[in-house]
Amino acid sequence: MRPVVxxxxxxxxxxxxxxxxxxxxxxxxxxxxxxxxxxAGAALAHIHVRxxxxxxxxDPERFGRVQEGIRRHCPDMIVQFSxxxxxxxxxxRGACLIHRPDMASLTTGSVNFGDGVYENPAASFTxxxxxxxxxxxxxxxxxxxxxxxxxxxxxxxxxxxxAAPHVQFVMGIRNALPPDPHLxxxxxxxxxxxxxxxTWGAFGIGRFQSPVMGWxxxxxxxxxxxxxxxxxxxxxxxxxxxxxxxxxLAAEICAEHGARPATPAxxxxxxxxx
Ligand code: ZN
Numbered sequence: 001m002r003p004v005v006x007x008x009x010x011x012x013x014x015x016x017x018x019x020x021x022x023x024x025x026x027x028x029x030x031x032x033x034x035x036x037x038x039x040a041g042a043a044l045a046h047i048h049v050r051x052x053x054x055x056x057x058x059d060p061e062r063f064g065r066v067q068e069g070i071r072r073h074c075p076d077m078i079v080q081f082s083x084x085x086x087x088x089x090x091x092x093r094g095a096c097l098i099h100r101p102d103m104a105s106l107t108t109g110s111v112n113f114g115d116g117v118y119e120n121p122a123a124s125f126t127x128x129x130x131x132x133x134x135x136x137x138x139x140x141x142x143x144x145x146x147x148x149x150x151x152x153x154x155x156x157x158x159x160x161x162x163a164a165p166h167v168q169f170v171m172g173i174r175n176a177l178p179p180d181p182h183l184x185x186x187x188x189x190x191x192x193x194x195x196x197x198x199t200w201g202a203f204g205i206g207r208f209q210s211p212v213m214g215w216x217x218x219x220x221x222x223x224x225x226x227x228x229x230x231x232x233x234x235x236x237x238x239x240x241x242x243x244x245x246x247x248x249l250a251a252e253i254c255a256e257h258g259a260r261p262a263t264p265a266x267x268x269x270x271x272x273x274x
Contacts, residue, residue: 003262005078005201005223005270006250008042010034010243011049012229013056013084020232022242025050027062031069034077036244037227041251041261044078044271045070046105048229058085063096076264078102078273080140083128084118090127097131102273103138103166104128108151111144112175118144122151129160138273140166141198144176146190153194164197166271168225171212172205179208181215188219199223199271206231209246210253217257222270226250 010033015023024033027049034045049062067079080103085093097104106129107120132139139161141152155161169187171179184202191198201223204212209231213224226246234240234249251261268274 001255001258001260003266003270004217004221004254004259005044005267006042006247006254006261007044007046007080007201007223007225007227008034008037008243008247009046009203009225009227009229010037011047012227013048013050013082015228015232016054020228020239022240023228023232024243025054026052027065027069030066031073033243034066034070035073036242037247038074038077040244040247042077042243042247043262043264043267044080044103044223045074046080046082046225046227046229047101048082048084056085058088058092058095060095060098063101064099067099067101074264076268078264078267078271080104083107090124090131093124094128094131097135097137100135101137103140103271104132105142105168106132106139106161107142107144107148108155109145109148111148111173113144114174125151126155126158126160129155133160138162138166138271140168142168142170143187144170144173146187149187149190149194156195164195164199164272166223167191167195167198167200168223169200169202170205171202172208179204179212184212184215184219201225203230207233207236210249213250213253214257217254217259224250224254
């Protein structure tokens with residue numbers, strides 16, 4: 001069976017304990033939840049940190065603690081920090097890069113996000129991209145809109161990022177890209193034209209998590225993403241019993257498409273890390 005990189009997005013910035021009591025908040029909880037997801041087959045952990053009151057945080061010290069714990073308990077797992085942070089300057093959003101994680105997310109443009117706007121002005125994502133390059137951190141380009149691919153191509157042309165990054169399509173955020181397989185085809189065609197050689201994955205929010213995963217696998221995605229950041233439910237009737245529960249579900253969907261979760265070593269080779 002074909003190995004596919006399973007990313008677990010353990011916490012995010014939206015879901016609260018009130019939505020699902022297993023959402024990990026403190027670094028210790030995040031490490032424990034990541035470890036369970038790793039044992040279930042996740043090879044890449046996508047990390048946001050929170051303050052103790054559950055509000056989103058950009059505290060580099062917390063990022064460092066989580067990375068240290070993952071490196072200790074989950075040998076070879078790929079650590080990816082989020083650099084999202086609505087309204088914050090790129091300096092603050094990139095402060096976590098001091099820990100030189102394997103990867104970091106890089107959103108190459110602004111987009112409507114629910115009732116708000118997720119702001120990523122060109123000067124901001126360019127500065128973040130440069131900081132990643134300086135620290136030797138591989139970017140994952142988060143694509144919420146077609147223009148984000150074109151902006152990524154510009155960063156390649158300017159030498160800010162490498163020519164074949166990992167691209168992640170985000171579907172199902174209200175007022176952003178709707179979850180639609182036709183749109184995924186369109187985005188993929190444009191990716192192949194603009195960033196030939198890029199690896200890619202796609203994920204859906206909420207109840208679209210499993211369908212988007214299926215569409216991505218059917219189209220040969222190198223990666224899929226799951227986790228409580230994107231969806232807190234196992235099914236309409238039942239909350240997910242932690243991140244590992246969602247990783248097990250992802251492994252089942254992979255199997256339906258002749259794929260299996262990649263080991264961390266395989267994932268590093270697929271994403272051309274190290
Ligand atoms: Zn995230």
